[in-house]
Structures are given as C-alpha cells and as structure tokens.
Amino acid sequence: MKRMVVCWFILLMLLCAGSPPVFAHASLLATIPQDGQVVQSSPGEIALEFSEPLEEGLIDLKLYDEHGRSIALTGPHLTAGNAARMRAEPPKLPDGTYTAVWSVVSEDGHPVNGSFTFSVGRSASGTIAPVSDGTSALLDRILAVIRYVVEGTLLIAAGLHWISWLGRRRGWPADMRATGGRRLAVWIVIVVGLIAEGLLYLASLPGNALTSVFAKGQWALLGQSPFLVMVGAQLVCMLLAAVPGMVEGWYLVMWALAVGALAFGGHAWGIQPVWLAASFRILHLFGLALWLGALTGLVLAMRRARKSGDAIEWGALRRFFVRLALLASATALLSGAALTVQQTDWAVLWKGQTWSVLLGLKLALTGVMLALAISQTLRWRKHGRLTSPALLRWEWRAGALALLAGVWMSQSAYPLPVTSYAKTFPAADAQVVVKIPRVAPGTQIMTIEFPAPMTEPRQVQVQVSKPDAEINRQPIPAERTGTGRYQADIPFSMYGTWTYRIDAAFHDGTHAAFTDTLFIPGGGETR
Incomplete structure (x- = not known):
C-alpha cells in the first residue's frame, strides 16, 4: 500500500510540473480593433466577440500601453442583446501600440484568457509586455491537482462501497467485504477537496469573483457556473452520506449521485442532445468506479491477508468477481467510445491536439489494464488463486494513470467534428x-x-x-x-x-x- 501512496505522489508531482492551465471552451472570434490593426484615431470602444455566451460579472479586460503601464477603462460589460460580446470604453489614446488582456468565463463555467494588440497612429517597434505574476497559472495547476485527487478518491471510494455491498450479498470472503476502513479519512479528503475546488475556481475567475461572492454577497454567481453547481451537488451528497442510522441503500445512492454529478461539469453542455451526452458520461464514470473499486478491493484484501497470515477463500469470489470486472470494463470502454463518437469524429481525432493525445494515452493504459487482467484471470483459473500481487498493483497504477488522463481530458478542448x-x-x-x-x-x-x-x-x-x-x-x-x-x-x-x-x-x-x-x-x- 505504501507503494501506491508513492505512486499517487509521483503522479501529482508530474501534474504540478507539466500540466498546462485549464483549456478554454469559449473561442475568441473577433476583436475591435483587430489584432495587429493600426487605426488612425483613438477607438471609441474595445470589443471582443466569443463563440459562447459569457457570464455577467465574470469578465475582465485590461489595457496596457507600449511601456507596460495600465490604462483605466470604463467597463467591461456585456453588449445588450448579445451575451457573447464584451466591450469597454477606453480614454482618448495617444499614438502608440496597446495590449488588451482579457479573461472571461464561458457558459459551461470554464475560464479562459488571452490578449491581442493594436496601434493608434503608428506601430511601436519595442513594446513591453504587461507584467504577469503567474498567479493564474499556479491556481490552475493547483486546481487540476485537487480535481485529480478528489475525483480519483471519489470514484474509488464509491466503487469500494458498491463492491462491499455486493460482497455481503454474494457471501464473499471477509477480507474482500471489509472495504469500509478509514471511511472518515476518505470522506474528509473528498469534502475538504471539494471546498478547495470551489474556492480555487472562484479565485481563478475574472472579475474578482471570490470577493464578489463572499464580500459583496453576490451569491447568484455560484449558480452561473456548471462546475460550481457540480461541486455543490457533490458536497450535498457527501453530507447526506454522513447522516448516521440510514438504511444501506441510502448511502449507496448518495455515492452514486456524487459520481454521476461529475458528468455535468463540462463538455456535456456543448453536445446535442445533452441528455444523451450526460448518459454516456454517467455510464463511463460508473464503469470506471466499479473497475477501480474492484481492483482496490482486491489489493486491500491481499494486503489484509498477508498481514493476518490467513488464506483468502478464492473459490467463493472468482466467478462473480471476474464477471463483475468484465461488465465494469466493458461499460467503461463502450460508453467512452460512444461519447467520443458523439462529441467528435474519427477523421479529426489524430491531429495532435492535446485532447487527442490524451485520448490515445488513455486507450493505451486501458489496453495495459486489460492485458494484465486477462493474464491474472487465466492464472487465477489455473491455480485457483491470484498468484501475482505485483501484476495487480501494476494494473491499479495503470488505472490511476488512465484516470489522470481522463481528468486532463475533461479540462482540454476536444476537436470539433467536421460536419456539413x-x-x-x-x-x-x-x-x-x-x-x-x-x-x-x-x-x-x-x-x-x-x-x-x-x-x-x-x-x-x-x-x-x-x-x-x-x-x-x-x-x-x-x-x-x-x-x-x-x-x-x-x-x-x-x-x-x-x-x-x-x-x-x-x-x-x-x-x-x-x-x-x-x-x-x-x-x-x-x-
């Protein structure tokens, strides 16, 4: 188990060191003035038009001159009748080159930022870029790390709860059914992580969203982002899952709802029909939770057996467990293929975009998991027991890496299908x-x-x-x-x-x- 902790730590360090900021789902279509344009007189407005509606109160626009000095603007605000257009009024600008730095939140809750330049009268040859402290990029990386920890822990914990319930119903060995240890610690990790997700997400948004919510009481901003709604729904499910004395089905349902809520935090809202996109994602998440939960249950069972010196009664477990693992893996694979086909097409998948590369990595890791699972199943059938704990741990590690790729994919823009x-x-x-x-x-x-x-x-x-x-x-x-x-x-x-x-x-x-x-x-x- 210590090696698993080390594995998780290494994965987190890799994510901190190498993951880019969250990719945007709102595309900048046009600006006034245009990027690189030289206008003869000071513009009356600076306007940006995006591919999606923006959220009022979650937009920001800053203007800098060629020496990197900030210039006060009136605004920004959304254009009446067009929520995809942001505009601001600058003062009268002297001749020179200017850099506009923008940040917005798209309709599905994803933050995005960028910049463009324009010149008045003449183009300066030696402009100075605006000073950036890198805070936004750091917040994005920290948020990505916390998302990986929270979502990974949530999926595995939910899978373990379901496996434990199935084990009691099927009469599995006690070591396999005793998967409820350290529940409080797991619950604390998820709840604290969800709260941290929400706060970091607010802090990374434009327009001083964190101050607007907690200092100015603009609580309506929390409902404008699907990501924050998802985090809130998961928090409610976790709190309800902690209520003592309820029937067992209550806790199983709360964990299922918390897992299902992950399907509504991003890409599903840009695909038609939304209900079908969300359904594929829910099935995919449930399949992953069962698969990773089953693997974790086996690892923990073998660890307990090794410590206690007792042998596991594999005969009562093998046939149903193998079928369960097959069902979980098939559900994850088929639903993953379905949602990929629905949101894009095979013709544009392999063009080198981040999302496509991550998809290939996830498929390769899934192939490794399947190969290891088949090898162990054959050995299990031949010898009547699992003979290689090392292979099982490697399968678990491959699953953890595949989960990392999946979280990264959820933050990356996918290639749009070329349709007519x-x-x-x-x-x-x-x-x-x-x-x-x-x-x-x-x-x-x-x-x-x-x-x-x-x-x-x-x-x-x-x-x-x-x-x-x-x-x-x-x-x-x-x-x-x-x-x-x-x-x-x-x-x-x-x-x-x-x-x-x-x-x-x-x-x-x-x-x-x-x-x-x-x-x-x-x-x-x-x-």
Missing part, C-alpha cells in the same frame, strides 16, 4: 436547397439554390437568431453567384441551437420564406 448541413425546402415550382459546408462556431458560408424552373428572386436575405441568448441579427443580404444561386456569410457567434429565416423577394412582388434550426457544436479547440 443540407436542407431541402419544397416550393411552388421546385425545391430550394440550403447548404453550409462547415457547421461550427464562427462565420460560415450559406449557399441557397433556386433551381429551374423556379423563378429567380430579385433579392434574398438571411436572418439568424438565438432566442435563448436573446440574439437577433439584422438581415444579411445574400450575394448572387450564379443563375439561381446565392451566398451569404452567416455569423454563428456561439455554440447551441440557432434559427435562420430566408426571405426571397421576386420580381412580381411575391415573397417566400424558409425557416429551419440547426445546432452548432461547442467545446472545440481554442482559436
């Missing part, structure tokens, strides 16, 4: 065809075809809206590119469900309208 859109509308004379080659956040090209014998319209306009974000764009004129063929640049400024309306005006004074909705996937790579 096509819709055919029936019309009086023919069928109107609408196509979008790439369905993703940003400005996309919409092609509208009015094939013969349909009368060609004299004017075509497209209006897009996103009612849940209160976004209603002005009508966009479509440009004629050929006989009966029109194109328009459509700004899908965030992920989610959009509605578009095509209005065609004909020479005889008649009009035709075509309407549809489409879903823009989110959570893709940062731009």
